[in-house]
Amino acid sequence: MTTTAVDQRRRLLTQIPGPRSRALQARKLASVSAGVGTALPVYIERAGGGVLVDVDGNHLIDFGSGIAVTTVGNSAPRVVEGVRQQVADFTHTCFMVTPYEEYVAVCEKLAELTPGTHEKRSALFNSGSEAVENAVKIARAFTGRSALVAFDHAYHGRTNLTMALTAKNMPYKQGFGPFVSEVYRMPMAYPYRWPGDPERVAQEAFEALAAQVHAQVGEQNVAAVIIEPIQGEGGFIVPPPGWLPRVADWCRQHGILLVADEIQTGFCRTGEWFACDHESVVPDLITTAKGIAGGLPLAAVTGRADVMDAVHAGGLGGTYGGNPVACAAALGAIETMEVENLRGRAREIEALMTPRLRTLAEKFSVIGDVRGRGAMLAVELVTAGGDRTPDAALAAAVNKHCHSEGLVTLTAGTHGNVLRFLPPLDISDDLLHEGLDILEGAFLSSV
Known part of the structure; x- marks a missing residue:
């Protein structure tokens, strides 16, 4: 797989977002249209493999790939x-x-x-x-x-x-x-x-x-x-x-x-x-x-x-x-x-992530569905009543917890109740497992 100079470990040196990111966010609010939203206001200065490094030195696990853009990884050689x-x-x-x-x-x-x-x-x-x-x-x-x-x-x-x-x-x-x-x-x-x-x-x-x-x-x-x-x-x-x-x-x-x-x-x-x-x-x-x-x-x-x-x-x-x-x-x-046979790597990511997501679904009834193909996977969240009512508030809470622990995740769905996962295809298995551990912790704290 592609090599990168970015250390492939999650490392949190400050709270998320850190002080330098918060300062940049203040500048953003003063100069950028309010119509341009930001899902996670941490400002990135380097990236590679499955890691984003922000201006405060935090190393975040990337499960978003810039919305499926950096498929081959950031700054691929x-x-x-x-x-x-x-x-x-x-x-x-x-x-x-x-x-x-x-x-x-x-x-x-x-x-x-x-x-x-x-x-x-x-x-x-x-x-x-x-x-x-x-x-x-x-x-x-x-x-x-x-x-x-x-x-x-x-x-x-x-x-x-x-x-x-x-x-x-x-x-x-x-x-x-x-x-x-x-x-x-x-x-x-x-x-x-x-x-x-x-x-x-x-x-x-x-x-x-x-x-x-x-x-x-x-x-x-x-x-x-x-x-x-x-x-x-x-x-x-x-x-x-x-x-x-x-x-x-x-x-x-x-x-x-x-x-x-x-x-x-x-x-x-x-x-x-x-x-x-x-x-x-x-x-x-x-x-x-x-x-x-x-x-x-x-x-x-x-x-x-x-x-x-x-x-x-x-x-x-x-x-x-x-x-x-x-x-x-x-x-x-x-x-x-x-x-690098990234088609095959996407299938490997699916084989690693899907069983763990299904195990989470067995543990948490609010996960109504696990779906996707390759490295394009998602869970749909619903209320605990069993009637499949979309639960956007829970999706937002889980997403926020993941962000606070240094895992970049995204929501989706017409009703905002889906968590989607789009890791870069050069991400390591270790980072995938750690990211899924964080996701499980997010459900434990949010449900």
Whole structure:
């Protein structure tokens, strides 16, 4: 695995946050918009492996990876070297003005790694929201249709269009409307909250989707169905086996493009290159970002050549899209994933963490569900009454306790009652076990 100069041990020298972090937080409050929130106000000065080092010298265990961004670890050597060389050569020209090889090389790797053996094209952007927005543009241009189908609990971004696709109001949509029209929301196959065996849930949820689209929209009007193969911000919802292939077949039957939003699930996070690979689903378009470039801003839309080439010249792009430094970082990150078999490492993390999370669920009845794939795992918290009522207050309390003990954790879920775990794939087993010990202590003190 990748080596790092950062000591891979949790070490707390002050309370969390420490005095220097509190001073920086005061400066932040005086100079940064209040609309930019902070989950854990510790200010980081170094990071590597599974550890974040703050300005007070505290070493924190990282179960967040910057929301699935530093998949290969912070400052991974191949990423650092690629960036160093590229910065020395040139930092920007704009690919739409005078192009460069690094952009082309990233697109070649995306064609190789994304699902399907068909001829593909890619376009590069800056963020996941941009990728989703451009996937919609491409789908509408290719099909000549306007309607979009998204799902309950979905998260697709913070731009006006992607807010319309996103299902959660607070904090993402409140006060920012009106939103883009022609977006239709359908029920999600959510096993924990859709009673029945997985096969029945898959069939019932698919039938609900097909019936509602037929009645409310008309299949002939739908440009694209956009789906996270495993929902992220919505609560790491893993649909039952068979549901996504049914949706893919139905889209193909009706000339609807299937857009897989793999921004959080992509690049080895779930134990495969992409979450679609678990069921051999080949989307027409796939959006990527987050883990693609080892911490630098880069995103992509990759898809069928005929679909991607349907847009007129100049219709896609942006000043910074596919910046050469970010492209160099992506090439370094992808090489790291390949050489170090990070798909396999994600499966090892799942094999270590899932049994311990299930043991916690047996011990604490407020853990209603344990789910996820690879190094994308979650527990859903509910009240003790047995009726599966979401318990956001408990999730917040457990999260706060973890933070105070030097474990960086994140919440998620439409109701804010899910704890999600996204460790970097170069984290050590020792840190994983210690982090899980802290998590157990958080439940002991909070329940």
